[in-house]
């Protein structure tokens with residue numbers, strides 16, 4: 113019995129199911145890291161900051177696993193060397209060497225990216241910024257924060273809290289993602305509606321260019337119209353143009369008063385009029401308006417994300433909306449929010465069934481946890497195909513339903529293949545997260561989904577990536593959202609910065 | 623005395639407005655108190671008490687005639703009453719004290735509660751309250767109230783079963799190493815626990831964060847229709863003078879101080895350096 117069991121285990125281990133992630137791996141002529149390289153790296157960095165399976169470091173390859181595997185456990189690199197520099201100077205020297213030796217470099221932050229951009233395609237070295245985690249300065253008058261790229265988003269928020277400021281962005285991955293990674297992916301997240309994109313709040317960057325040169329643009333000026341705004345190129349460049357080592361960012365005054373409410377809607381059709389009404393009545397204090405469809409809600413609850421609403425309150429709800437307000441005056445904000453809620457409940461044809469209003473900071477977090485926990489719940493439920501798309505708000509449900517029906521017609525919507533098709537996201541920004549939760553990643557499902565989803569998005573003149581980026585996952589789909597002229601210009605910019613193509617090879621550009 | 627009404631229960635739930643447990647406490651520079659200019663909410667133990675009262679009604683239906691909530695506190699404590707009303711209580715009593723008044727002590731509060739109970743024309747059969755408030759951690763009010771009224775008490779309850787017909791209750795209490803079940807006749811005082819005996823040494827905040835699923839119950843969210851209804855439910859305002867009691871504290875706070883700050887760790891480059899550091903700190907190897 114035992115031996116049979118063992119035999120089966122060994123057999124299944126020796127024949128791992130190889131999932132060809134469609135589009136074959138990109139071709140690039142780069143060199144692998146050898147022992148001489150590691151020898152040289154050890155002169156730049158202390159040995160404790162290098163993980164390498166090569167001598168003289170000789171780390172167990174299992175220790176490199178976390179750096180080679182992405183958050184979804186979908187993309188697997190084969191890097192033999194990971195470095196964790198502590199200073200910009202160290203980064204610069206490593207990159208200079210890689211440039212001369214033509215070794216590929218993958219900048220890595222918290223490795224929470226969802227498009228396979230932060231792990232190697234082959235055996236590029238991984239340059240993880242996690243040890244560069246110091247706050248360089250904070251000016252409580254202007255609210256300008258300058259920090260190392262490897263600072264974790266949540267620690268920056270914690271640092272700012274006693275100084276009554278908040279980061280202009282927030283997302284479910286806050287406990288792991290780095291501010292450098294956020295800038296590199298131009299992360300959107302939950303506060304975009306209120307504080308705008310990083311293209312506005314990032315004031316300056318320090319970047320190590322692909323030849324090792326340090327570009328110091330760590331400006332602390334809000335206004336600076338002196339020629340081309342180079343830093344913008346790095347925001348959202350996903351590590352393909354250089355390594356961000358420092359970030360100067362405008363933080364916002366902490367609101368004195370925040371409230372949130374989850375509303376249960378009988379039909380998706382009510383989302384749009386509700387958004388309009390909420391905007392009209394709450395105006396400047398509305399800071400988030402998030403959409404959660406019923407299946408997404410049920411998954412979050414099933415996997416213990418946040419605390420579920422009372423049973424009676426979810427009955428008959430087709431979807432949910434989380435509205436957050438934040439402002440400077442509690443009485444004023446509560447009066448506005450209560451006004452909205454009263455008018456919603458008392459309307460002749462109510463847009464909502466019911467809802468819950470948080471009564472304490474604890475409940476406030478619990479309500480948010482339902483929304484923020486969806487990503488995690490999905491990853492617990494199965495393997496997720498994530499499409500993070502920008503489309504007109506009115507078509508959110510249509511896109512989810514059309515995709516589900518398409519999968520059904522392809523015969524992959526059943527236990528053992530695709531389990532759920534869900535939609536949630538940032539209504540305020542027209543950003544839908546379309547997730548297909550499957551038992552396993554398979555070619556059949558991928559073929560059913562692509563290019564179907566991308567063509568669907570193109571039909572609505574949407575974007576194939578609203579906020580997660582292109583990474584490795586979507587290079588072949590870039591053309592759905594960028595025309596040939598744009599892609600050609602992007603290529604020329606890439607080769608201007610990175611003539612040897614060492615910086616995050618295979619990512620973003622097809 | 624009340625032949626027909628005797629089967630109907632009147633429940634009273636005292637609640638307190640405290641600094642929310644998620645807020646980081648900051649000691650005032652004068653070291654006499656903490657910064658109160660932060661988010662407040664209902665004491666979590668009291669939330670459990672309100673929830674339990676509402677669940678008793680859901681179970682016993684019409685046998686529960688009324689659920690009244692009472693608070694002794696500043697004007698803003700009225701919000702805490704509204705939250706309790708939104709959770710399902712019927713009416714509230716606010717024994718209001720000025721913002722400038724010092725925080726009342728357990729004995730004062732227990733006396734105020736006794737006075738409230740004595741004024742209740744329909745009588746009170748069951749008082750359910752938190753076993754402690756997370757701001758001063760006194761944990762005495764329930765017991766003092768039982769003493770003053772000469773009623774039985776079942777403290778630190780993790781399970782409550784009420785037999786309205788027999789007018790008695792079975793209460794399970796978590797005690798070291800097991801459970802204790804006690805039975806008592808009504809009228810009765812019950813204090814609610816979070817049921818986390820093995821974790822007792824940890825901070826209350828931690829306990830609450832981690833024991834949501836272990837408490838007597840999980841307090842419900844206030845739903846919008848109930849919040850709207852709660853606005854119309856009656857709250858009776860009283861002063862300590864109306865009740866003929868004096869809330870002047872008998873205890874003087876000498877000093878409030880923060881726990882010692884945790885010092886961050888450092889990194890060493892080698893085993894030798896680690897050993898050197900350990901020696902520096904006065905830690906030496908045990909001779910075999």
Ligand SMILES: Cc1cc2nc3c(=O)[nH]c(=O)nc-3n(C[C@H](O)[C@H](O)[C@H](O)COP(=O)(O)OP(=O)(O)OC[C@H]3O[C@@H](n4cnc5c(N)ncnc54)[C@H](O)[C@@H]3O)c2cc1C
Nearest residue numbers: 221222223224225229230284290292293299300301351356
């Ligand atoms: C639970 C969860 C919720 C999320 N929610 C959102 C959301 O609401 N909105 C949103 O936009 N995204 C969201 N994401 C994805 C988001 O892109 C990442 O979480 C985050 O912005 C990436 O930061 P990171 O430090 O983890 O970067 P990584 O994953 O390490 O890297 C991402 C990309 O940036 C590059 N990179 C990283 N650091 C640097 C650097 N210092 N210099 C140059 N390039 C660098 C990498 O090469 C890679 O291409 C979520 C992810 C998770 C897991």
